[in-house]
Amino acid sequence: MIRVLLVDDHPMLRAGVRRSLETDPGIEVVAEAASVTEALRFARSVSPDVVVLDVDLNDGDRSGADVAQALKGSSARILAFSAHDGRGFIRAMLDAGAAGYITKDTPEQELIAAVKAVASGQGRWHVVPNDPMHPIGSLTERERDMLRLLAKGLSNADIADTLFVSESTVRNTLTGVYEKVGATSSREAMAWAWENGIGPHAP
Known part of the structure; x- marks a missing residue:
């Protein structure tokens, strides 16, 4: 069973992601957090395998990247979750220690696959759209x-x-x-x- 901590400051979005993830019998959302403080507290108390983390988490002068940085070296692996798909955002989360990055419009089955990939120790990164000059x-x-x-x-x-x-x-x-x-x-x-x-x- 993959234990997931879901971190996002929008309750309706958290509820939707929880429903999507728990359609898979191998995934359990063990806690939800709406702030950096809650995220770090739950990360210590429930020992998740994967933290699905809102990159745009708004918590005063702290953000989702602060959660990723704080959890570096822990057993929890970070799957960054964002409305943005720019390379700058992806690179920032990679540097913060995230194991993966997907966008919030990712289809349900791809979200589940991303959580499983990150839990198994593999990366999962949003693909930049095709560019003939790339x-x-x-x-x-x-x-x-x-x-x-x-x-x-x-x-x-x-x-x-x-x-x-x-x-x-x-x-x-x-x-x-x-x-x-x-x-x-x-x-x-x-x-x-x-x-x-x-x-x-x-x-």
């Missing part, structure tokens, strides 16, 4: 394959074994990928892949 269009099939495996958490050696190429080929190819997507490290490349639908849960 770097994803410049990636070759081999580069996408390597980036997809990197996003799954595989090492260079594991990627080499999976694709039957040398480790030096993987290093050289990924160096080119980093340049194309503007990443300076494997972590940044993984985040880019998650944001753009390349990875375990790409559509």
